[in-house]
Structures are given as structure tokens and as C-alpha cells.
Amino acid sequence: MNAPASPPSPYSASKAQSKIEQHTLSVLADNEPGVLARVVGLFSGRGYNIESLTVAEVVHAEHLSRITIRTSGAPETIDQIRHQLERLVPVRQVTDLSEGGKGLERELAMVKVRGRGENRADALQLADAFRARIVDATTESFIFELTGKPEKIDEFVDLMRPIGLVEVSRTGVAAISRGPQPI
Amino acid sequence: MSKEMTGAEMVVEALKDHGVDVLFGYPGGAVLPIYDVLFQQEAVRHILVRHEQGAAHAAEGYARSSGKVGALLVTSGPGATNTVTGLTDALMDSIPLVCITGQVPTHLIGSDAFQECDTVGITRHCTKHNYLVKSIDDLCRVLHEAFYVATNGRPGPVVVDIPKDVQFARGVYAPPHNVQHKTYNPQMDGDTALIREAVRMMASAQKPIFYTGGGVINSGSPASTLLRELVALTGFPITSTLMGLGAYPASGDAWLGMLGMHGTFEANNAMHDCDLMIAVGARFDDRITGRLDAFSPGSKKIHIDIDRSSINKNVKVDLAIVGDCGHVLEAMVRVWRSEAMHAEKQQLGDWWRQIDQWRGRKSLAFRNSDKVIKPQYAVQRLYELTKDKDVYITTEVGQHQMWAAQHFHFDEPNHWMTSGGLGTMGYGLPAAIGAQLAHPGSLVVDIAGEASILMCIQELSTAIQYRLPVKVFILNNEYMGMVRQWQELLHGGRYSHSYSEALPDFVKLAEAFGAKGVRCYDPAGLDAAIKEMLDYDGPVLFDCVVEKSENCFPMIPSGKAHNDMLLADLSDDAGIELGAVIDEKGKMLV
Numbered sequence: 001m002n003a004p005a006s007p008p009s010p011y012s013a014s015k016a017q018s019k020i021e022q023h024t025l026s027v028l029a030d031n032e033p034g035v036l037a038r039v040v041g042l043f044s045g046r047g048y049n050i051e052s053l054t055v056a057e058v059v060h061a062e063h064l065s066r067i068t069i070r071t072s073g074a075p076e077t078i079d080q081i082r083h084q085l086e087r088l089v090p091v092r093q094v095t096d097l098s099e100g101g102k103g104l105e106r107e108l109a110m111v112k113v114r115g116r117g118e119n120r121a122d123a124l125q126l127a128d129a130f131r132a133r134i135v136d137a138t139t140e141s142f143i144f145e146l147t148g149k150p151e152k153i154d155e156f157v158d159l160m161r162p163i164g165l166v167e168v169s170r171t172g173v174a175a176i177s178r179g180p181q182p183i
Numbered sequence: 184m185s186k187e188m189t190g191a192e193m194v195v196e197a198l199k200d201h202g203v204d205v206l207f208g209y210p211g212g213a214v215l216p217i218y219d220v221l222f223q224q225e226a227v228r229h230i231l232v233r234h235e236q237g238a239a240h241a242a243e244g245y246a247r248s249s250g251k252v253g254a255l256l257v258t259s260g261p262g263a264t265n266t267v268t269g270l271t272d273a274l275m276d277s278i279p280l281v282c283i284t285g286q287v288p289t290h291l292i293g294s295d296a297f298q299e300c301d302t303v304g305i306t307r308h309c310t311k312h313n314y315l316v317k318s319i320d321d322l323c324r325v326l327h328e329a330f331y332v333a334t335n336g337r338p339g340p341v342v343v344d345i346p347k348d349v350q351f352a353r354g355v356y357a358p359p360h361n362v363q364h365k366t367y368n369p370q371m372d373g374d375t376a377l378i379r380e381a382v383r384m385m386a387s388a389q390k391p392i393f394y395t396g397g398g399v400i401n402s403g404s405p406a407s408t409l410l411r412e413l414v415a416l417t418g419f420p421i422t423s424t425l426m427g428l429g430a431y432p433a434s435g436d437a438w439l440g441m442l443g444m445h446g447t448f449e450a451n452n453a454m455h456d457c458d459l460m461i462a463v464g465a466r467f468d469d470r471i472t473g474r475l476d477a478f479s480p481g482s483k484k485i486h487i488d489i490d491r492s493s494i495n496k497n498v499k500v501d502l503a504i505v506g507d508c509g510h511v512l513e514a515m516v517r518v519w520r521s522e523a524m525h526a527e528k529q530q531l532g533d534w535w536r537q538i539d540q541w542r543g544r545k546s547l548a549f550r551n552s553d554k555v556i557k558p559q560y561a562v563q564r565l566y567e568l569t570k571d572k573d574v575y576i577t578t579e580v581g582q583h584q585m586w587a588a589q590h591f592h593f594d595e596p597n598h599w600m601t602s603g604g605l606g607t608m609g610y611g612l613p614a615a616i617g618a619q620l621a622h623p624g625s626l627v628v629d630i631a632g633e634a635s636i637l638m639c640i641q642e643l644s645t646a647i648q649y650r651l652p653v654k655v656f657i658l659n660n661e662y663m664g665m666v667r668q669w670q671e672l673l674h675g676g677r678y679s680h681s682y683s684e685a686l687p688d689f690v691k692l693a694e695a696f697g698a699k700g701v702r703c704y705d706p707a708g709l710d711a712a713i714k715e716m717l718d719y720d721g722p723v724l725f726d727c728v729v730e731k732s733e734n735c736f737p738m739i740p741s742g743k744a745h746n747d748m749l750l751a752d753l754s755d756d757a758g759i760e761l762g763a764v765i766d767e768k769g770k771m772l773v
Contacts, residue, residue: 030366033315034303045308076495083492089312089332092366 018074022051023098024105024175025082026183030090031057031065038088039067048073048081052107052150052172064092068175070150095183097175104178108171109153114141115164123163130156141166185357190322191216191350194256194283197326199226200358201281203254205245205620206230207238211258212298213285216350230620230649233641235262237613239269239340240639243278244617247600248575250403252279252334253617259285260298263344264305268607270340271309275604276426277401279338281329282310288348289317302344311339317346319354327359336369337490338401369489373506373514381461381485381502382518388459388483389530390537391419394442394471397426397603398464398488398508400596406430406509407596410463413516418531420538422450424465425588426603433592439538440547443471444739445585448546448748449538451737454479455745456537462486464508467497468604469772477744487511546737546750547589556706558583558658558729562590562630565656568713573625575618577601579611579635582664582735587630609638615653616646626654626717633659633726634683643696646722654716654723657689660731668734693724702726741772 029035036055043050051070058066071081078096085094097103111132113123120142127134127144130152136143146156150173157168177183188196194217198206207230210218221229232238235257242253253273257266263284273280287296303315312332314325325343333341385391393414399406407430414421414437421431422442431438440447442454454460460482465471467486472478475497484500486493487508494503504511518524549559562583576591577600578584584601593599600618602610611629619627629636636657646653658664666681690700699719703712703726716723736751 034307034313037304038307041307076499080492080496083494087490087492089364089367 018076020072021075021078021098022070022072023078023096024103024173025069025071025085026095026097026103026175026177027067027069027085027091028093028183029065029067029088030092031063032090035065035088035090036067038090039069039085042084042088043071043081046084048077052170054172054174068173070173093183095177097177097183102177102179103175105149105173105175106147107150107153107173108145108147109157110135110169111144111146111157111160112141112166112168113144113160113164114166116140119163123160126156126159126163132156185355187353188356189216189220189350190319190345190352190354191220193322193326193354193356194345194350195220195224195227196356197323197330197359198254201327201330202251203227206254206256207232207241207245207617208256209235209238209258209262211262211285213259213287213347214256214262214283214350216347217256217283217285229256230616230645232613233644234639235265236268236609237616237639237642237645239266239273239280239282240607240610240613241617241620241642241645242280242282243269243273243276243610244577244600244614245621246278246280246617247400247614248597248618249621250597251621252281252330254281254283256283257285258298259287259302260300262298263302264300267305267309268605270306270342272602272605272607272610273340274309274311276602277338277397278340279333280340281333282340282342284342284344285350286315286344286346289346290348292346302342306342309340310342311337313342313344315344315346316349319349319352322349322354323356327362328364330359331362331364332367335364336367337398370505371489371507371510373487373504373511375514377502377504378511378514379518381504382515382522382524384459384483384485384502385417385419385461385519386524388419390453390457390534391417391459391461391531392439392453392457393419393421393431393461393463394423394454394465395421395427395430395463396424396465399427399430402464402507402509404596406464406507406512409509409512409516411435413512413519416516416519419461420453420535422446422454424468424471424603425601427465428588428599429593429596432594434594439542441588443468444473445589445735445737446739447589448544448737448750449541451739451745451748452541453538457482460484462488462500463512464488466490466493469497472498473739473747474742474744479745544750546748549733549736549751551706552730553706556703556709556727556729558586558660558733559590560706561656561658561709561727561729562586564709565628565630565713566591568710568717569626569628573622574598575600575615575622575625575627577611577614577618577627577629579629579631579638580606580608581632581635581666582660582668582733583630583632583635583658585665585735586658591630608635612636612639612653612655613642613645615655616642616651619646619651619653620649627652628654628656631655631657632664633657633661633686633689634663637687640692643693643698643722643724647697650721652719652721652723654725656716656725657727659686659689659726659728660733661686662731664733665735671734672740689724689726693722696722698722698724700724700726702728704728
């Protein structure tokens with residue numbers, strides 16, 4: 001039986017189709033119970049995308065957490081996401097780090113590769129080119145640690161796949177603004 | 184003065200300190216310590232409801248009719264989950280509530296204990312904010328914060344979940360003193376430069392209109408006064424959403440009636456054709472805009488709202504002023520006066536002549552009958568027979584709600600309580616109880632439908648217990664009327680499960696509760712029956728048996744623009760061929 005095609009929303013269909021953009025938002029929030037659930041729930045509840053999300057307390061004395069969210073959507077949707085986040089009571093500040101190219105983004109990945117002989121040599125060579133560090137090794141495997149922009153990690157993982165990729169663990173993006181000023 | 188006391192005592196102390204004189208609630212295991220404290224004091228009056236949903240709606244009715252915060256107290260588990268509909272309703276309509284829920288003791292949390300539920304998890308999406316208080320040291324701060332968050336900025340419901348051991352624990356309570364939240368500080372004043380720009384745009388507009396919403400009511404009575412002043416100064420026409428009725432008097436010259444799906448011909452056409460729209464405390468809901476890409480295509484739009492995320496959410500605006508509408512309206516009036524602005528009189532004259540033409544269509548007219556009571560006529564008679572009284576109206580949800588909005592006229596804010604955003608059947612009777620408690624000497628009428636009223640009918644027992652003379656005016660057409668109307672429009676007249684079968688005898692039902700029942704079938708006897716209801720000093724269920732197949736017009740069909748309205752066809756008994764009017768796209772809309 002054919003599942004009925006999901007009907008296009010008559011509301012969004014009538015809107016001018018805008019280009020989908022990827023943005024990185026930095027959210028400073030009180031590190032109180034449930035704050036992450038509020039942020040994540042906002043995205044699921046309103047149908048926004050989360051591509052990656054990282055969170056950690058950054059100022060212990062003030063119980064201040066920094067949440068970095070990579071999201072995608074039309075410019076007006078990104079705007080809406082920002083203002084919806086600002087509306088959450090424990091949220092102090094929301095900054096769009098993708099505006100004007102002011103954000104610096106890094107992600108850490110650990111990549112497990114298994115192989116012998118030529119594949120092993122290839123893996124080492126590529127790791128060297130990507131400035132990946134070996135953090136664990138056996139006679140038939142390596143674990144590489146790699147930091148960089150998410151795209152760089154994607155690229156490295158793609159290269160490892162034919163060589164013998166076993167698994168990948170990624171932290172998600174941490175981001176900060178360039179220059180002397182805080183966000 | 185800081186004092187040591189138990190957590191339960193702190194709760195009651197905080198209620199007193201925040202001016203709560205009426206608390207709606209229902210006891211249970213996890214709130215017994217708080218009930219024990221309530222038993223030993225008299226400052227806070229506890230109203231025992233019959234279902235926790237009723238407590239939430241009653242608190243809403245109390246809050247909306249008084250401008251104060253509504254408070255409720257319920258137990259853990261089912262007590263908390265039963266409030267979810269009311270909390271969501273309050274969130275959608277921006278009603279300030281503080282809901283105290285009991286919770287199982289902290290050491291049992293997460294163990295699936297008796298009457299345990301994840302209250303903060305469940306209510307996270309239906310509250311403005313919520314708290315689980317795990318330590319007595321946090322309780323005092325959280326209680327004060329809860330009142331602050333509920334009432335400041337865009338108002339909304341706040342849940343404070345208190346485990347039973349925290350209610351027993353002793354700690355230090357300090358009264359609220361300049362309560363400030365470390366992160367939540369909403370912007371009240373609008374940007375002066377933007378306000379000046381807005382006034383300039385207004386002064387040069389040729390076809391302006393004010394479009395106002397519930398935000399004007401929520402801002403407090405000064406906002407309504409200022410709105411009236413600004414309308415008088417500018418001479419602009421004004422329309423309002425369902426939630427905003429009463430902010431500008433329905434008897435005012437500039438009033439065009441409600442806009443939106445069941446709004447008037449003149450209001451919707453003026454919205455469509457205007458060249459400047461000034462949205463004040465309204466949020467461009469889909470019931471207002473109709474088809475978005477055809478919504479007021481030729482106008483510049485100014486949007487005043489305290490919630491930044493409401494701006495550009497559904498409709499892109501040209502000038503956005505973030506701030507409390509009372510503050511912004513005050514500044515607009517001041518700037519308009521100081522710069523001696525005056526609207527283009529000649530041009531406005533043309534605009535008003537156009538509006539008068541639309542008014543001439545008399546879009547709320549209906550064909551009356553001397554054989555059967557028309558629901559619109561029933562609301563009209565109720566209005567005429569009560570307009571010399573201080574009357575507060577609540578409603579349930581459906582056709583009767585729209586007829587009440589169209590044919591009952593409000594000259595003051597806070598006199599009209601209806602579930603606008605969530606559309607909650609069952610809202611009206613408990614809300615009427617809340618309004619009656621806030622205004623003991625006034626007349627409170629719940630205009631209801633026979634289906635809706637059965638959703639919270641148990642609260643009639645509450646009205647009896649506290650001798651609250653609320654009147655329930657049921658427009659009984661034996662159908663979930665709005666569902667039936669849509670089935671007629673969209674589903675080929677297949678009335679799937681919308682007939683109210685096996686209805687109770689409402690007169691006997693009233694008597695069983697200890698209230699008075701009145702029934703009326705006859706248009707000629709309607710006035711006398713309404714008077715009988717009004718003269719009775721106690722709760723009344725009025726079973727007003729009306730025309731079964733009446734549709735609610737005017738109507739903007741789903742997916743249509745404001746200038747594409749359906750009007751009641753008064754010349755043809757067969758009515759309008761509705762099925763052909765809505766296209767496939769429109770049928771997908773709700």
C-alpha cells in the first residue's frame with residue numbers, strides 16, 4: 001500500500017522559497033537543570049534542525065553554560081530560532097557566529113581505522129597530511145585524533161572509509177568569535 | 184524580615200506576599216503539608232475545584248478578569264497532568280498563572296513511585312518556565328521568581344514542582360524585595376527613534392488601520408485608555424482580534440468589529456486594502472491572516488509587541504517596536520501631540536467613505552425566525568438584557584464562541600474571557616467561576632455550547648459550594664456546531680460523530696447539582712426566560728434550544744484572502760454552495 005505523500009504545508013508553500021543557510025549559534029545560558037532540554041525541545045517542538053550541538057559549563061562560579069548549535073534554515077527561520085532561544089528564561093545571550101564570518105569553528109574527532117600492510121601505510125600518510133595524532137595503536141588498528149572544521153573531518157573520514165574505517169566519534173562544533181571582544 | 188519556617192509555610196507566605204487572595208486547588212498526598220498550612224490561616228481563600236483542569240481555567244478566568252496573577256495548587260502525578268490543558272491554554276493566550284504542584288519526596292523521584300510523574304518534563308513545553316525545587320534553600324527564591332516570570336514581559340504560566348520532603352523541611356523565608364531575575368529582564372520601553380518613525384508613517388497614511396490584540400489587555404488598563412486616546416487623536420479605524428475585544432469600545436465610532444476568519448466584512452476588507460497597518464499586541468495568527476501571501480498586500484506594517492519572537496514570525500513587517508504596548512502607546516500619544524501631527528483629513532475622508540460602504544453590507548445580519556430561536560438572536564437578546572449591568576462573559580469553543588464575539592459587544596477590557604489560541608472546549612464554566620470570584624457583585628455569564636459544557640460540567644458543583652451565581656447560557660443545537668459546519672463545507676455533509684447524541688436533560692442536570700435549570704424553545708418567550716435566569720440568585724444552566732443547522736458567517740474559508748469572504752446569503756433558503764468554495768489546499772488547513 002502506498003503511504004499518502006505528506007501534503008506540503010499550504011502556509012510555507014505560499015512563502016517565497018528562500019535559500020537554506022547553515023548557521024552556528026552560540027547560546028550563553030544559566031547552567032540550571034533542564035536548560036539543555038529546553039533548548040533541544042524548542043528545536044524539536046518548532047520543527048527546526050539541529051546538525052550538531054555541544055554544551056559545557058564555561059564559567060563555574062557563575063554557573064554559565066555555553067551551548068553551540070549548528071542549524072540550517074532559511075534566513076528568516078534562523079532569525080526566528082535566535083529570537084525563540086532568547087525567549088527562554090535561563091538564556092542570557094544568543095549570538096549568530098555565522099554573521100559576517102566572525103566565527104571560528106572547531107570540532108574534535110576520534111577515528112578508528114583497521115587494516116594491514118599497504119592500507120596501514122596509507123592511513124598513516126593521510127593522517128600526517130591532516131595533522132591527525134595517533135592516540136591508540138595495535139598491530140591491526142589505529143585511533144586518530146583530529147581537530148578542525150567539520151568539513152575537514154568529513155573529508156578525513158571519507159578518505160579512511162576505503163582504507164578500513166571502523167567507527168567515528170565526534171564532539172560537535174565549538175565556536176568562538178574572532179578578535180579581542182567577547183561575543 | 185527573614186523568618187524560619189517550613190517549605191509548606193513558605194508557599195502560603197509567598198502567595199500572601201504576592202497578593203494572592205484566591206487559590207484554586209485540589210488536595211492529594213504530595214501537597215498535604217501545604218493544605219495543612221492553608222487550614223490554619225485565612226488570608227488565602229482556597230477554592231476546591233472538581234478537576235484540576237477546572238483549577239487552571241478558573242485561575243485563568245480570575246487572572247484575565249482582574250489583571251492579577253492566577254494561582255493554583257495541585258498534587259503530584261494526575262493532579263499535575265490534569266492541569267496540562269489549562270497551562271497550555273494560558274501559554275497560548277499569555278495569561279499569568281503560578282501553578283504549585285506537589286511531587287513525591289526527592290529520594291523517590293525517578294523510582295516510578297505512587298502518583299509520580301515527570302512534572303517539569305511534561306510541562307516544559309506548556310509553561311513559560313518551570314522549576315523543580317530539590318532543596319529548601321532554593322524554595323523562597325524560586326517562589327518569588329515564579330511570580331516575577333509569570334507576570335513580567337509576555338505573561339504566561341509558571342509551574343513550581345515541590346517534593347513533599349521539601350515542604351516539610353525548614354528554611355529561611357524572606358519576603359519579595361525588588362525581585363529581579365538574573366537573566367530575564369524584558370524590554371518595556373520602545374525605541375524612541377522607531378516610535379517617531381512610526382508616528383511619521385501614521386501621519387502620512389491615507390488608508391491606515393489599527394489591528395489590536397490581547398497584548399493590549401494583558402498590558403493593563405492604562406494601555407486600553409491610551410489606545411482609545413490614540414484612536415481619537417488620529418481618527419483611524421480600529422479592528423481587534425478575538426483576544427483583544429474590549430480594549431477599544433465596541434460602541435466607539437472608529438470600531439470596525441472583530442477581524443479574521445469570522446470577522447466583519449468591513450474589518451477584513453479594511454485590513455486587505457489598507458496602506459498602513461498598526462499591529463498592537465497582536466501576533467498575526469492564522470485565524471487572522473487567512474492566506475498569507477494575499478494578506479494585506481499593499482500595506483506598510485508596524486508591529487508593536489513585547490515578544491521579539493512574534494515579530495516577522497508569520498508576516499514580515501516594515502517597522503518593529505519591541506516593548507510593552509502600554510509604554511509604546513504612551514510614547515506614541517506623546518509624540519503625536521508634541522509634533523502636532525494630524526492625519527490627512529481629506530484622504531481619511533475617502534477611506535472612511537469606503538469603510539462605510541463595506542459597513543453597509545451588514546455582514547453580521549442573519550435571517551431571524553419566529554418559530555425557532557436563532558443562536559445569533561439569543562446572544563443579541565442576552566446582550567440587550569444585560570447591558571446595563573457590569574457583565575463578564577466567558578465562552579467555550581465553537582460556533583457559540585464566534586456568535587458571542589460577533590453579537591455581544593464589549594466596551595471595557597477584561598470583561599471577555601475566551602480560549603483563543605488553544606481553543607479549549609470546557610474553558611468557559613471554570614473561567615466563569617474564576618471571574619465571579621474576582622468580581623463577586625457582578626454578573627458572569629458563560630456563553631456555551633451543549634457539547635463544550637459537558638467537558639467541565641463538574642465545576643457546577645464548585646459554583647454551588649461557594650454560592651457563585653454564574654449563569655451558563657447554552658446555545659443547544661445538538662451538534663458540535665463548528666465541526667458540523669466544516670463537515671458541511673469540506674466533507675460533503677457527512678456529519679461524522681458531530682451529533683450530540685444522548686444529551687442530558689440540562690434542566691434536570693442543573694437540579695441534580697443544586698442549581699436552577701431553565702429551558703427555552705420559543706423566540707417569543709426568550710426574553711422572559713433570560714430574565715428568569717438573571718433574577719435567580721445562584722448558578723443557572725440555561726438550555727437555549729436553537730436552530731440546529733445555522734452556520735456562522737461571515738467566514739473567510741481556509742486558504743482564502745481577507746477580501747474573499749463568504750457572507751450569509753439572506754435571500755436564498757438553500758444557503759451557499761459551500762463545498763465548491765474551498766480548494767484542495769484549503770482543505771488541508773484547520
